[in-house]
Amino acid sequence: MSATLASVAPLSLICAMSFMSQGAQAADYARASFGKLxxxxxxxxxxxRNAKGVRAAVINYGAALQSLVMPDRDGKLADVTLGYASLDGYLAKPEYxxxxxxxxxxxxADGKFTLDGKVYQTPRNNNGQALHxxxxxxxxxxWEVVEVKRGDTASVRMRYVSKDGDQGYPGTLTVFATYSLNESNELRIEYTATTDRPTIANITNHAYWNLAGEGAAVGAMGHILTIPAEHYTPVNDKLIPTGxxxxxADTVFDFRKPQPIGARVRAARDPQIVYGKGYDHNFMxxxxxAKEPRLVARVEEPTTGRGFELLSNQPALQFYSGNFLDGSVIGKSGRLYRQxxxxxxxxxxxxxxxxQPKFGSARLEPGATYRNVLVYRLFVNGARAH
Incomplete structure (x- = not known):
């Protein structure tokens, strides 16, 4: 694995970051209403927000990243995550x-799993399978907002208590989601969870990224993607891993060297692409x-120079190329979101x-803590000196 990670160029060789300073010289936050249920x-x-023009808005409905604003190589600001301008959209047509x-x-698979000999059934909300x-x-x-901070790092911490039997899962699970932004242009999301009886846990963030801007006329298929993974897990026609x-190597799933997403996203010669209508696959x-976050992906949008490196302590990465966006959603900028x-x-x-226990375990015991750390190291490639 060390050889794989070493094949990705260090950040100092990839980009010259020089975000324009705006406002206070310390990370700060602002709070506002986002509607009512x-x-x-x-x-x-x-x-x-930090002093370099980066702003991350988080809503406590779904503990969701509602927007991420960052400059391009010319200092032009844009929101680079998809979403809705108001709470109504999140309630009317949830898209994660x-x-x-x-x-x-x-x-x-089939919304079922077995724990200590007992079969648990969860809602089958996606083609006969359980999803998210x-x-x-x-x-x-x-979620409950329990703490906000400013200083060298600005952060918001939220909590949700999922009661025993919620959606069919055993145990009362207490979950914390913490978003933080520092002056090094790192957005960090940390999830932790504890339980009062054995259960399973697998928690992540589902941000949709278009680094050209969520309202840009160009989509994300021109983004250059690197995933330092030697293997992936094929799926069946229900998008469940086959085992x-x-x-x-020698497949459309080889992103060990930077590749435009769109170059092979419609390669119907591979049945895996047909099943997912594009990429919707897990990379190992x-x-x-891991104890500490490691590189799991790098993305760059060549027109604007915006990009990020994504680090996490998790062993797997699901890459989804927005295949089921069908033009029925009107986003924050008033544009339709399409495939x-x-x-x-x-x-x-x-x-x-x-x-499929040969791939690991999602079991969480009382007294143990589930933890997933995501770090987005934002950069601008070819930024002007300031």
């Missing part, structure tokens, strides 16, 4: 935009959860791992 509960937006997904992110925790996963609940571990970065308008990168445990 039908039962009258208030939804809040917390905007984290920027959301925290769980208890079990990705898919469970069920009909009312973590993306569709109101195989296939090398990426490692076999175990290929964004990409999603989800560090996590492998899909369906409770039913």
């Amino acid at each position: 039908a039962d009258g509960r208030a939804v809040e937006a917390v905007t984290l 935009f920027g959301a925290t997904v769980g208890r079990f992110a990705n898919r469970l 925790g069920g009909e009312r996963g973590f993306d569709k609940v109101l 195989e571990l296939q090398p990426v 970065i490692a076999r175990d959860v 290929g308008d964004a990409l999603v990168l989800e560090p996590q445990l492998p899909p369906d791992v409770p039913n």
